[in-house]
Amino acid sequence: MAKLVTLTIDGITVQVPPGTNVVDAAKKAGIDIPVFCYHPKMEPVGMCRMCLVEIGRPVVDRATGELVRADDGSVKIQFSPKLETACTTPVSEGMVVINTSQKVKDGREDILEFLLTSHPLDCPVCDKGGECPLQNLTMEFGSGQSRYIYDEKMHSAKHVPLGDLIYLDRERCIQCARCVRFQDQIVDDPVIGFYNRGRALEIVTYSEPGFDSIFSGNTTDICPVGALTTADFRFGARPWELNAAASICTQCPVGCNLTINVRREAISQGRMAIKRIMPRQNEWVNEIWICDKGRFGYHYVESEERLDQPLVRKDGKLTPVSWDEAINLVSMRFKQAGSNLLTLVSGRLSNEDLYNIRKLTDSLNGKSALYTQMGGGDVVAQVGMSTGSNLANLGKGDVILVIATDLHQEAPIWWLRVKQATERGAQLIVANARSTRLDRYAKYPIRYAYGEQNNLIAALVQLIDPQKFVDAKAIKHLSEQSIIKDTAEALKAAQNLVIFFGNEGSGVADSQVLAQTCAILLATTNHAGKPNNGLIPVWQRANDQGAWDMGWRPPTDLSTSIKEANALYIVACDPAGDDPRLSLTPDFLVVQDLYLTPTAKLADVVLPALPFTEREGSLTSGERRVQRYYPAIPGRTGALADFAIAAQIAKACGITLEERSAAKVMDAIARENADYAAISYTELANVEEQWPIIGRADLYYGGTSYENKQGLGMQLQNAVQKGEPFQISLPELVEQSGEGLLAVPITRLYDRGNTLIPSQLLRTHLVSTVMWINAKEAKQQGVEEHDVVQIECGETSALVTVELEDAVPDGVVLVPRSVGIPISEPCRVRLHITERV
Amino acid sequence: MKTEHVLLRHRDHPEINELENYRKIGGFEVFRKVVTTMQPNEVIEVVKSSGLRGRGGAGFPTGLKWAFVDQKNWPHYVVANADESEPGTFKDREILEGNPFQFLEGVAIASYAVGARAAYVYLRGEFWQIAHQLDRRIQQLYHAGLLGERLFGTDYSLHIFTHLGAGAYICGEETAMLESIEGKLGQPRLRPPFPPSFGLFGKPTVVNNVETLTNVPLIIERGAEWYRSFGTEKSPGVKIFCLSGRVKRPGNYELPLGTPFRKLIYEYGGGILEDHPIKAIMAAGASSSLIVANDPALDTPMDYESVPSLGAQLGSASVIVVDDTVSIDWLINKTVHFFRHESCGKCTPCREGTFWMMHLTDRITAGKASWQDVELLKDVASQMRGKCFCALGEFSIEAVLSGIERFRGDFEARVKG
Amino acid sequence: MMLDDLARGLATTLKMMFEKPVTIQYPEEKRRVRTRFKGRHHLQRYENGLEKCIGCSLCAAACPADAIFVEAAENTDEERYSPGERYARVYEINMLRCIFCGYCQDACPTEAIVLGDNYELSFTDRRQAIYTKEMLLDPVPPGGQPTPQRTPSGVYTRSVPVMKDPSD
Structure with a gap:
């Protein structure tokens, strides 16, 4: 460790690493030097001249190199005749800084x-x-x-x-x-x-x-x-009129820490309304930044369309009923269904919801299924990011591999953290079938054909450990490419290795295999289990990792599982809306959600749930950090938290589950789930001082992000870190085949999911029903830009507008998720032009 | 008094802005000698010994600047500062039009001395015609084998490029100039690091004024001692003094440093128009403190050490002469307008201060101000002192403060009440 | 002696009989309030009818009793309530909380909220204590237009008027 530099500021002695500027050194000493243009997360520019202070340095005799001393033995200090900007001045040994003299005060006044x-x-x-x-x-x-x-x-x-x-x-x-x-x-x-x-x-x-x-x-x-x-907060309220609640963003698996500001609103007769969302500092997750989707995409919780009472189908129509009636009906039919009950949940739910619903289903001997298009959560539990990890620690000597995902669109703050890691010297490998916005920071940008992602990782494993795969025929062509060889060398030499994997170009099964192969890569290079190493899944929803940790798994075939069930309990997902051809005709369908989604419209019973802003809960991020969120506004009357609803159904079925306190549900989780044994709401609320110190009285220093006083969350250990044996088997290598145009669904940041559509503010940003194709392929397919085309996949089709995009590979068209195109994993398609503009 | 010019040699030799004529008087022989027989550090030593100081206004020893170039970071660049925008300065223009090849030879020798293989000539945007001509002349040098790859059979190569500014005085500040060449906003950079360590594109760069570089060929040819035979001990050599203002014969005068003001203004300049009494001298263009033009001042030698005794700087030696027909409040209104227009806006005191001073001087010269406003003007200018990011802000106040202090009567006459 | 004191006392009483009574027969007679009397609030308007209140909430911040509730909204030239960008869409004073201190009046940058002379404020239901903007807003002065107004663009761009020299 480099020797610290000692200096005195206003009489207070402080020791800081060399290279620290005087403003930061003063902050460490508890002294505030006013700044405007300086920000602790950016390079200083010395433009505003607000931080001018008096700086004196020890006088050194030019001839001897010795410090010149006064008669009393103290070192002679030479003060510069001009004030100097503290932000651009690095500390030096023995420096004396005066922040409170009249000269400095006059300078500030000027x-x-x-x-x-x-x-x-x-x-x-x-x-x-x-x-x-x-x-x-x-x-x-x-x-x-x-x-x-x-x-x-x-x-x-x-x-x-x-x-x-x-x-x-x-x-x-x-x-x-x-x-x-x-x-x-x-x-x-x-x-x-x-x-x-x-x-x-x-x-x-x-x-x-x-x-x-x-x-x-x-x-x-x-x-x-x-x-x-x-524009969102324009004239919303005065800051002192706002109350603040700590929360976690639920739009993506990064888990950015938020502060939700609320105030009573006259227009809704005194209801508490959310006025704005601000970042909350957490240097382990999002530092002091949040993306615009998280900042502006919360309006869905205030939508008028939200359900506020249970509905039961009577005479073909969904009619409002009391909770008692609904719960009684549901519990009766669930008990009847028994092992023919299928519960389908998504990663939008909190850990407590997922636990209670699982317990309910298990106690009734029902089947449980996770609604997701991506697999691998159990692999992450073995080799995910472990305790003591922080992406900010990655730098020179470390390697980051990003495969089958577009981080900029799927998890913006991870994109930012990876980019910053490369600026600190980390080597980046970006592997995708198309170029994405992360490529420009990549030392090794790798292109492969959709479907080859697993083979690519396998090829890397093979190059590092040739004994690994017995039959390497499928990956031979990959292992011979020089960029792949170079990548393998870099992986071998890496001090730390972090792998981000997604499901672009794959469905559940393929991404599960990809996860396994990535885990094997981590093990082969001896990186598994150490802090700052691990596998990070880029889930589509915030708490998919929590779902996997709570024991939920995607079904082998969703439509088969649905067909086999007599009773369906669908929570926080909309399968009918995503895929209209999915036949949802069980004997008894219960839908628990925020809105009357297309799936809910088919239901026999609709149960209204509370969004994250109106209740407590915890989420497990893709980095396996468990974080808790607090309610920001009182829950709308009529709706209940998902875990509470499950507990009430359970109670009516004679099963005891915690109904009121999310903290107690977490305690139950901790008792049952070894990974979560150390987690409790008290532990999740622990905070410590973070650097840079932001959000205190000196707003000028770091901006108006909020100080984190409500909890930094806890990082889970992974299995390998705990000393458990590595239990991932080698997958089979499959050669890629298939002919015809391949349609691949991709995730865009501003999608048309239920949590964004209600936002008027973001309306113009939302992706439309388009199909991206490159110019050459378009010509070959006989389509032109702006054509309206019917894209046919098996028995389904959808109408899309053609948009030309260079980055799309040949033989491929890309379609966005969430706009109603029923393509949730890659499939071969045919195009028919319906309208030429 | 010397007979032959060192810099304005086109006044002695006709048409040496044509390459063949310049070569006839020995042009580019020095460069060939330097590249084929001298080591770069030998060249630096000669320039150091000559005592040549920067002629753009700062007066920094040129040889020393060349020696500071970081030898561990490559490549190196030389940038010639032809942004000549200081009011009252027109010497570089005459060199570029009349004796361009000596200047280019200076650039070439400087490049060799610091190990640069590419040099830029940054010209102010208004010099676009001169830039076109310079491009033509540079092409002639390429054709003559005096620029390009593997010169004179050695492995030294040199390319010279011209680059046009777009009408900003601040781009004459060396780091703002580098930003401008890089295509960025023309605002000065933080120093340290200085250009010899971190300059153009982050590489060690030497920025020199046109006049400075034009001195170099003859210094190498005739030696440091010869150069020191002109001027004073601490300010050796010759300087082009740009005389303008209320004089009979304004223009460029090449004289040894240390020539007194009186000689320049009365002997060469012919004295004041209509023989009015002289009032004030601005020795450094608009960036000057106003010198009260009394006898002791007129007898002061014009060099970098003596002028400060008058409470002013020699700067780029753009001597603007003011007589009693000029009211000093009108004069500083002009300089303040200039600085307000040219302020880059990066730092608060200059951006806001020049704007504020302009409003105050406007009101004062319009006769709409009170003495309080003059005091306020003094305050505002004093508030800017010592706080600005670069020299533009710092020097913009000199004329204002010295004007109010030394020519109080002019202001008293102007205010109401 | 005792009779002396008694006499003096009775004389005082007698004197009082002939003095003019200070009692005012309220409500038939009402005394004029003094200047700077702090009575019922009202939101003032400019002469052209535009509201002075710009919805800045400084009055709410100054109020020691937390009696004022303000919600601001955006002015457009098609629908203009006040000069400048901002106006008070909701302005409520809880008269039961208000202590009539006048801090809101002091804090207001546009002299919008002022405490007037009316002190006859009784009501019989707690809910009637919430004075809304409609109740507080002054009537449109003669020659002015009611709000919202349709105004030409570029004219009413300043929210805070030029304040007179306070030393006047």
Whole structure:
């Protein structure tokens, strides 16, 4: 470890690693130096001049190299005649920093006076008021009077929409460049920049549509004034009027920590309403960032369409009934069905829901099935990310392999963390059939044909350990490619290895095999079980990992399982909506969900559930971190939490399950599930001080992300880390075959799932019913851009509009999930043009 | 007084802006000698001994700058600063139009000395015609085998490119110039690191003024001692003084450093128009402190050490002369307008301060201000001092503060009440 | 002696009989309130009818009794309630909480909320204590238009008016 540097700030001695700048060193000493343009997660630029302090350095005799001392033996300190910017000055041994002298205070007053000369008198109408660094610093250091004449103020455009999510007020902008640097340095998406010069320096957007970045909302957190504000929170409320609740995002398996701000609303007769979603700091998961989907995609919980009472089909119509009636009917029919009961759940549910529902099903001898298009959760339990892991630890000497997934669209914050790891020196291998946005950071971008993903990993295993596969015929052509050989070398030499795997180009079975092969790769290279090593699944839903951990498994064939069941209990999924040809005609169908989905419309009983904002629960992220979320608003009357509903049904069936407290359900899980033995709601609420220190009184330092006072979550150990034997068998290698056009479903960030469609704000971003094809293939198939085409897969078909996209491989068309195209895994298709524009 | 010019040699030899004429007077022989017989560090030593200092305004010892180039980081670049935008400066233009080949030879020798194989000439956007001509001349050098690959049978190659700015004075600041060449917003960079360690495209770069580089061929040819025979001990050599303002004969005058103001203004410049009494001297263009033009000042030698005793800087030696027909408040209104227009906007004090000062000086010259506004102007300028990111902001206040302090009467006459 | 004191006392009483009574026969007679009397709140308008209130919630923040509830919304030129970008869509004062301190009046940047002279505020149901914006808003002054108004673009861009020199 490098030797620490000792310096004194305002009389307080502090020791910090060399290379730390004075602002951060002061923060470590508990002293706040005001800043505007500096942000602890970005390189300093020294532009705003707010952090000017007096800096003195020990005098060194040029001839002897010795420190010059005064008569009393103390080291002579030479202060620079000019103030220096603390953010751009790295610490040096024996440095003396003065932060509280009159000279420094005058300097701050001067800079604030300059900033306020053309800053508009907007505080009463500005959304930032109340959490504004400029306001706070002006109160602390500014002069009480303005010497500037109002008529000479420069006026600029106000309320300029940069895209439809972010508004820019050019008059308020203090040209600190934090937003521009965030987009450029942190998310590598420079869609905004400076234009013009001098006093006329202004922010413009270069993309069409404007500010086209999935991380755009973060700039409103770090903007130190009200120049960048979100359209979502515009005039929503004052920050001091808001209550805060800690929550976890449920849109993807990253599990970003959120703070949900709520306030009572007059328009709904005093109901508590969610005003905005802000990031909560968790340096193990999402640091202080969240993507726009998580930030703006919460409106579904407030939709009018939400169910608020149980419904029972009487005379062919779904009629509202009391909970008692519904529960009695359900329990009676479930008991009757017994082993012919099939329960189908999805990863949208919390661990507690999944546990209770599983216990209920098991106690009735029913069958349980996980509704998913991706397998491998049990493999992850063996070789997933283990305790002590943090993607931020990856850097030089480490390797990250990303296969069969488009992280930018499926798990944006993981995309960001992987990118940042490569900037710290980690080597990235990106394997996919098409190029994705992660390629540009990859040392080894690998292309393969859809379906070959497992063979690719097997080829890597074979190159590292030639004894592994007995019959390697299927992978020979892969192991001979030089890039694959280089990749194998890199994997062997890696200090740490993290593998992200997804299900692009595969269904449940194939992705299960892919997971197994990836696990074998981890074991072969001796990385399994160590911290900062492991297999990370890019699930489609937030808590698929929790579902697997709670014992849920996808059925071998969903339609067969459904046909064989007499009673169906479908929770938090919509199979009929996803695939209209699926025949859902059991004797008794119970659907438990938030809305009247197409599946619910077929039900005999509909049970209304609560969304995550109105109840407690815990989720297990793809990195196997268990995190708890707290209720933000009171639950709508009439709906209950999924675990509570299951417990009530159980009670009516004579089975005892915890009904009221999610914490107690977690305790039950801990007793039964060895992996979760150490988890409790108390443990999940533990916090520790994180670096950088964000969200305290000095809002100017890190922005308005919230400090995490409610829980950092707990990372589970994986089986290998616990010392259990590695139990994954070698899969069979299959040569790929098949002719004809292959349609592959892919996940887009702004999909048309039930949790995004109700968002008016994101409406224009949502993917439409399109089919992506490259120009050459289009010509071969005889289709042109904007054609409306019928895409036929087996007995189903759907109408799609053709869009040309270079990155699509030959012989392949890509279709988005969730728009009603009933293709959930790759299949061969035929195209028929129905309409040419 | 010397008879032959060192820099403005086109005034002695006709049409040496044609390559064949320049070669006739020995042009590019020095470069050939340097490449074929001298080591790069030998060249640096000669330039160091000559005492040549940067002629763009900073006055930094050129040889020392060349020696600072980081030998562990490659490749190296040389960038010639032809962004000449300081008001009252027009010397580089005359060199580029009249004696371009000596300048290019200077660039070439400098490149060899620091191991650069590519050099850029950054010209202000308004010099686009000069840039086109320079491109033509560079092509002539390629045809003559004086630029390109494997020069003179050695393995040294050199390419020179011109690059046009787009109308920004701030791009004359060396790090802003590098940003501009890289295609980015023309704003200065944080220093340290300095260009000799981290410059163009992150590589060690030497940025020199046109005039500085034009000195180099004759320094190498005739020796450091010869160069030191002009000027003073600490400011050796010759300088082109750009005389302008209220004088009878404005223009470029190449004189040894240490020539007193009086000689330049009265002997060469012919004195003040209509023989008015002289009032003030701006020695460094708009970035100057105003020098009260009394006898001691006029007798002060124009070199980097003596001028500071008058509370001013020599800078780029763009001597603007002011007489009693000029009211100082009007004068600083002009300079403040200039700096407000040219401020890049990166740092708060300059961006806001120049804008504020402009409003104040506008009101003062319009007669709509009170003495409080003059005090406020002084305050604003003082508030900017020591806080700006680069020299533009720091120097923008010099004329204002020195003007108010040394020519108080002009302001008192202007304010109401 | 004792009679002296008694006489003095009775004399005082007699004197009082002939003095003008200060009793005012309320409600037939009502005394004018003093300047700066803090009575019922009202939201003022500009002369052209636009509301002064810009929905900034500073009054709600200043209120020591948490009596004010404000929800803001966006002005458009087609539907303009106040000058500038922002207006109060919901403005409620709970008169049972209010202590008539006038801090809201002091905090308001546009002189929108002021405490007027009306002190006759009794009601019989708790719910009647919530004064809504309709109840608080001043009537449209003569020559003005009611809100929402349709205004030309680019004219009403400033939320906070130029404040007069407080030393005036």
